[in-house]
Amino acid sequence: MLSIGEFANMTGLSVKALRHYDDKGVLSPAEVDPATGYRRYSEGQVRSGALVRAMRDAGLPLPAVAAAVRDRDVASALDEHRRRVLAERAREDAAFENARLVVSSFAAPVEVTERESAPRPYAGRALTVRTDGDHDVSDDAANDLLMGLFADLRRDGIEPSGRFWTAVREGDAPEHAEVVCCWPTAEPAPAGWGGPGTIVGVLPERRELVATWRSVTGGPLPEGSVHPAVVALFDAIAARGVVVSHDEVRQTVLGEDEHDHAVEVAVTVQEA
Structure with a gap:
């Protein structure tokens, strides 16, 4: 078993983030000491911890991360997030070009x-x-x-x-x-x-x-x-x-x- 500090060092997730992910049901420890409240993680959770960090670095929202960990389908979650990001980027690009067109149209002679x-x-x-x-x-x-x-x-x-x-x-x-x-x-x-x-x-x-x-x-x-x-x-x-x-x-x-x-x-x- 790994202490929360050891697990944090192993996965690259901060202790604060691990506590937050536990509260949100994204990545819960294998054990919690009933007397001290210390969290301990199993060696088999290192994979999940590393995937959670990768998904968060990629910008996935917590509900999507939790679902991907639960369903053991990180690849699909990443693909869906990328589709959303590209669609939003295209919308922002179009809005930016339209705003530039507004500026140029107002500068034209009337x-x-x-x-x-x-x-x-x-x-x-x-x-x-x-x-x-x-x-x-x-x-x-x-x-x-x-x-x-x-x-x-x-x-x-x-x-x-x-x-x-x-x-x-x-x-x-x-x-x-x-x-x-x-x-x-x-x-x-x-x-x-x-x-x-x-x-x-x-x-x-x-x-x-x-x-x-x-x-x-x-x-x-x-x-x-x-x-x-x-x-x-x-x-x-x-x-x-x-x-x-x-x-x-x-x-x-x-x-x-x-x-x-x-x-x-x-x-x-x-x-x-």
Whole structure:
């Protein structure tokens, strides 16, 4: 039999670690003196002790080490841990590259201007999304909503006129927001048109602050990040010290070419 000190020297595990492993049921001594509490290990436990140290050095969590010792299957435990480590490493590498892309996309040029805009009638419908990002609105859902609104307007003789835009506003609960999809129209839609869930109104004559991002100079966009045009717009709002309603930020895509288009983000800074 080996004392705890001898066993520690033999296996490379510290006495403190051995006591901890005993408490956690990972590697229990062969004997414990009932009077003194001294732990003693059998010679046959040296193999297990050396394997426990190897697994801990490889980063296996204690429950996995305990199971591997119990089942006498250290090789499978190491293989499974390696799969988890490589998967996490790949996730971290992807997150790092995406973060680098966020930095470079925010550094790309975005044109910020002010312009005077005429009144614009519109009709819109909203999609509810979660603000925690678990359920981002999909392009397909937004496109379906816009195409359905377009068809309903045409059916009722209310002609869509110009590019659609989207805006985000608060939802009916803190964890909800609404993405409002709007079509500008040649003439105002009648009050109540479209039924519940349809918004009709007129953007008044106004001065707008506009940020324009172009794909040819903006480069690739990161996943899950605020659009660079939105960041540039809010930088400009802060720099000018203007007070705006953030839930009316309007985003419009100009052009159809995936590699040559622009994203315009505008907010009203003063109504006429």
